[in-house]
Amino acid sequence: MNSINNVFYAIWQQGLRQWRRHWRMAESRLLFLALLVSVTAVSSVTFFTDRSDQAMQRQASKILGGDLVVQSTRPLPPVYQQHASTLGIQSAAITSFPSMIRINDASQLVQIRAASTHYPLLGSLSIATTLDQAGIPTPFSQLQSGHAWAEPSLFAALGIQPGATVQLGQSTVKLSAVIRQSPDQGAAVFEFMPQVLIAAKDLPATGLLTPASRAKFSLFLSGDSPSIQTYRAWLEPRLQTAETIRSLDDGLPSMQQALQRGQRFLSLAALLSVILAGVAIALTSYSLSQRETATVAILKTLGASRKHILLRYTMQLFLLATSAALIGIILGFLLQYALVYLLQDWMGEQLPAPGGLPVLSGLLTAWVMVLGFAMPQLTRLVTLPPVHILQRHRPVVLNRTLIIPILALVSGMWMLIWLQVHDTTLSMVLLAGLLVILAGFWLVARFLLWGLQHMQRHLSRPVRAFLNLPRANFRIALLIMVFGVGFFSLLLLTALRTDLIERWQATLPEHAPNYFLINIQPHEVSAMERTIRQYSQVLEGTHPQLYPMTRGRLTHINGQAVVASDFDSRRARGLLDREANLSTAQTLPPGNTLTQGHWFKPGVSTGLSIEAGIAHVLRLKLGDILTFDIAGEAFRQPVTSFRTVRWDNMQPNFFILAAPGALQDKPRTYMTSLYVDPADQQWIPALIRQYPSISAINISTVLSKIKTLIDRAAFAVQTLFLFTLLSGITVLFAALQSQKAERRKEIAILKSMGASHAYLRRSIISEFMLIGAIAGLLAASLAMLVSNLLAYQLFDLNPALNPGLLLTGMTAGALLVGTGGYLNVKGLFQVSPKALFQEQ
Amino acid sequence: MTQIPTAPSRNTSITSSHLSKKIPLKSAQDLIILDNITLHIETGTSVAITGTSGSGKTTLLGILAGLDLPSSGQVHLLGTEISQLDEDQRARLRLGKVGFVYQSFHLMSHLTALENVMLPLELDHTIAAPQQQATQALQQVGLGARLNHLPSQLSGGEQQRVALARAFVTHPKILFADEPTGNLDQQTGHEIIEHLFTLQAQYRTTLVLVTHDPALAARCERHYRLEQAQLELQ
Structure with missing residues (x-):
């Protein structure tokens, strides 16, 4: 046993030693960075989705409020409740509708929920008697007649304390407690109106419920599964028009569907950084494998077997991936707090602690990345003949079969996509889409370069020089492709976030109505028309x-x-x-x-x-x-x-x-x-006092809340896209690193022929700026196309050209790639051509 | 052409018999690099192989070291016939017993001098205290003060001394040197040669040296010249 321990200890020690040594290579650090960025992106999203999924599952039945719910826009027949009780099924009825609560000059639109005694069937209500007190679980039956319990936002909106007496329709109601938690509270979003709970028996006295009211009548039912099934079978043929049945099997409420879609979008954003980082890893592994040919050949001459070489690189990559994954998981865990903060309004309650799944997913992501993108390149070194070390002038001939690396690359990509979306068909479609985009960028880049070469007589000398370099076309197209994909993902979101919202807002006329008055009773119409005429000055001539x-x-x-x-x-x-x-x-x-x-x-x-x-x-x-x-x-x-x-x-x-x-x-x-001038809004409370049944909805508040929500969700996604940018930068350095040896040689040749520093600087900067500009232009064009398609599909907006986006794409691309490229290569300018030739 | 006894004897480190190396060409006749070479190198001796560029010296060195296989003929390395062995078996044969010195040093640029010298020791898990042995080897070549320097921080001569320390640290039975002074100036080259022969004598290592330098070849006990795929004793 001891000897086994010793062997493991020796392997571990050797692994650590190798790790320290490899860290000195720029390629290893780049591999680490690419892995770190992707695992951080993935695990922050997985931690977040894991927590919100748990919350959703926990909430699902609570939100439904029972095992089965019958809903209608008309009062439900009493026989529904009677039959349930004969089957031993518990039931509770709730009537809910929007209305106004008034106190002195202030009024607030609320959602009234008039509940029967057995409410709630699942979960419990928690109330407090002061605004700063924590909630105490309290049965609904303790709500006295003439009292109401309301959510904290109502007290805040009206500037009152619990115990205040308010006007609700024709009744006077005492707001005796604050609702801290209610079981069917649901997701908070789009519930712009605070909820007010009253006893069902108090409802008629308010006079708010008329045949034309926009009320929802719900019957919540809870019982054992067979009874519920029997009840459902009995009920279904009796359902009238406008009556629907909802159960947990009928799917999630729309709010949670929106959250799920949001999660998927975040996952895709994380995925994009992972794929980009994968490109960086593949490029870095390529340069690492080129660099390691001499090492492998020397190790073989010294007596290392193929198994030893394979183990050496496997262990190296495993250690690198695992350490990057562990740090990435910790960073991802911290980052998910930011996502929770940004998206908390989309979720109704405090999130539970995350489970262990995100840790596994982070580790798997890192391992799949090295297996798919790095291992195939490095394991090709195993086939390197040791005699290569003596053949100084012969190019390295590794196993030429590219099928395995390509297969590994594509299946690695597929695995990574699947890890994010957990859907085989969708992951296939995304993989195909990604490959099409990559191929598209590649082809367009080649075409543009071909065009540039044909008009090079008109180009400046430095640009001409770089276009003439051997193999430069291939190299440049590769750079354009990887940067293009990175820029595309960033620009698309920018276009969606700012452009769409601005365009939609621009379609609104200046004095577009900002108030809706609903629930005006027929007998109030002529009086209302008179009042409106009376206030016509406030109405800005409308x-x-x-x-x-x-x-x-x-x-x-x-x-x-x-x-x-x-x-x-x-x-x-x-x-x-x-x-x-x-x-x-x-x-x-x-x-x-x-x-x-x-x-x-x-x-x-x-x-x-x-x-x-x-x-x-x-x-x-x-x-x-x-x-x-x-x-x-x-x-x-x-x-x-x-x-x-x-x-x-x-x-x-x-x-x-x-x-x-x-x-x-x-x-x-x-x-x-x-349209009511925001300075004259006191007109509205006066109107409500006059006509108690009318509900006034302030559209600007609703709009600004929707806008804030969209903004925050978009910001959360953009936070994720920061990782895409980081991955893009890693790709930039990986690509530059992979071509450094070749470039070193080119610079040496140019210098030996008398090229000055200024000339080299100009030509390098022109090359990188041109690459960045082309990549940025392609990315912006595609982003514009896709955002217009989405605008048309989702918002019915007409397509619009956005030259600003094209300009931003080109400029940002040129600056970013120009600066990065120049910084990476400028060290080579100082070295004399002789020294360059002597370096290996 | 010189005929040398073909049977390996107890005192023989390397023997080749009727060794040929041909490269098949699609459009022309096979390119013959080595033709029917028979060679016998005794343990502890030093042998120089010279010849013009492209004459096949390095190919011969690679085959004698078991890095490559002949097209025909036999090679015995430390008493074992290598053409029947696969790459891993040949590697195991070299482990700890064969050292190399190259014209362009071939040090790992990301490893310090000490770590470069430790490399062959680490391949053999049975070797204890590799760091101590590697330090001693570097001290022997006068680099005791440069243990933690990276190759880029060392001069060409110092890099080749590190390479010598790496080659001798396992006390190999055979050392193959491929143009060890080719990248160095005369003075530095001379110092390297002194270190090389001192260590060779100290460990009674068989030395097979490929060089262009007649003076260096003359220091070896035997000197062969490779010309038109044939080996001639000078």
Whole structure:
């Protein structure tokens, strides 16, 4: 046993000794740096996703609030609850809707949640009686009648303390406690309104719930699995339109889907730095293998076997990879705190501690990188004949078969992609995409260089000189390709982050409405119109129109029942799954353009005008008869026109507009949008005091919150792209290092022919700046193309040229590569040609 | 041409019999570098091989050292016929018993003088205290004060002395030297030769030396000239 220990100790000692010695080689340090950068990038993301995944799983059932939830936009039949109790299933009902809370002159839009006694079925509520106190688990049944519990942000927004009495519709309510934690709190994002919990029995007294209210009625059910299944089987055939069932199997809530997509994006950002670092590793390993030929030959002459050589490099790379991975994992662990800080608003709660998986993933990444990118090159040295050491003037002839290194490289890349996305098909697609981009950069670079060579008579002398160097074309194209990919990833995100948001904001007119007033009751319409006229000065000359809103669900087209699953389009299915808002208008609203048919003639009270996009996905044509279910009654109308709508004009926009008067006898509320000068916003609380049921939504607050969220998410991704930049710089040095011997020789030849320092400096700087500029230009062009495609796909924005991006790409590329290249090579200028020849 | 006894004897370090090396060419006749060479080098002696550039001296050296294999004929290195051995078996045969000195020193640029000399000792795990032995070897060549210098911090002569220390540190039975003074000025070359022959005598090492320098060749006990693929004793 002791002797085994001794052998391991000896191997370990030798490994460490070798490690120290190899550290002196620039190539080893570059390999280490490339590995460190990639493991740090990967593990910071893996730590983050591991923690947020754990939180998501923990939250999933809590967010759902039960094993099964029935939801509707209309009150649920009492029999649903009665049948559940006969099966021994516990149930709790919640009605939620937006409304305003008022105190003195202040008002705040909130989400009211009126819950029955058994709420919550899963998890527990935690409340505090002061703003600075920690939460104490408290059953909901302790909420007294006439009291409400609210989230801390409501107290902050109104500047009040727990115990304050506020106005909620027609009721006066005491905000007796602060909600510290509620089980179905969910992800915090997009819940711009603080939640207020009241007892269900207090709801009627507020007078806020009318047939036209935008309320959501939920029935939470919890029980053993067979009972729940029996209940579901009983319920499904009884479901009315607008009623849906949700369970854990139905997928994650949309917020968590967004977080998952975000995680994937972060993983891809990390992946890009890993791939770039992989390029750096492959290049460095190539120069290391060239440099180590003499070492291997000498070791062989001294009696080292092939096994010894193989073990030597394997151990070397293993030690290098493992040490870089361990440091990278520690750095990644620290960095994930920054990601958590930036993305905390996207997650509802404190994150649990990370598990051990990220450590494994960091180590695996480093090992796969050396196995795929470094080992194949270095193990080729094993085949080097020892007699090479005596053949001074013969070039090194290693095993020429490139199949194994290429296979290892491609499968290494695939493994790394898979480690990030955990999806075989997606990893294949990404690998193919990456190879296509690399090949594209390579071909375009070769083509550009070919073009430059053909017009070189017109070029400056230094540029001409470098184009004439033997093999320079290949070398330059390689550099352009690796820098191009690095710059592309950086520029794409810059384009997405700044360009898109700015372009979208630029499409808004200067005085675009910043307030939406909803829930205006029919009897308040004429008084509202008078009030608006009265305040017309504040409204900056705009004349807002009040639109009725009636909720209806499309059930038949030309008498044929429509089923959501018959349509491929997600938009169509979305429209059919829930109730749509129907409105009417005397004249074509601003931002709308008729594409087919005629607008409603005065006095006509039948006909529908449908938004062209939705008409297309529902395959509608003029004259089709649509049937809507409005509060249980059929509403049948022919399609008389189609129109396009500018959705982003901040005006109330509707998919479906009916002829004026067509909805006269249907339950409805009214809405409008206004521009209110930010200096005169006290006008809004006065309005709410006058009309208690109206809810005012401040769009600018919502917009700025969305913008902050997007900005922070983009910043998190950009943090990751910093690693891409670092990897890019590693590639720069790796590429320069791999060509240093060749360049040393060229400089020696040029100097021996009488080239001055100034000439060499000029020619080196021109070469690198040209490489950087071409790489930057290619990268910016591709980034512009991709960002425009995304802009069109995601935001419906028209393609736009961004010459600034091209200029930034070219300039940044030229400066970065020019400086890096010059700094790397300038040491060679000082050496005399004789000394250069003597160096090995 | 000189005929030398072909059978290896107890006092023989290297023997070659009917050794030939040909390079097959696609478009012309085979290129014959060495033709039917028979050679017998006794233990502890010094042998010089001279010849014009491209005459095949280095090829012969490589084959005698077991770094390369002949196209035909036999080579016995330390009593073992090498043409039947694979590369690893030949390497094992050299381990600790064969040393090399090259024209361009071939020191590892990232290793210090001491670490370069320790290299052959580290290959043999049975050797104790390699650092101590390597230090002694460097002291022997007058570099006791430069142990931790990198090759780039040493002059050409000093680098070749490190190479000598590396070659002799295992007390090899045979030393192959390929133009050991080719990259040095006359004075430094002379010093190196003195060190080389002193160490060779001290360890009774068989020395096979390839050189252009007639004066250096003359210091060896035997001097062969390689011309037109044939070896002639001078």
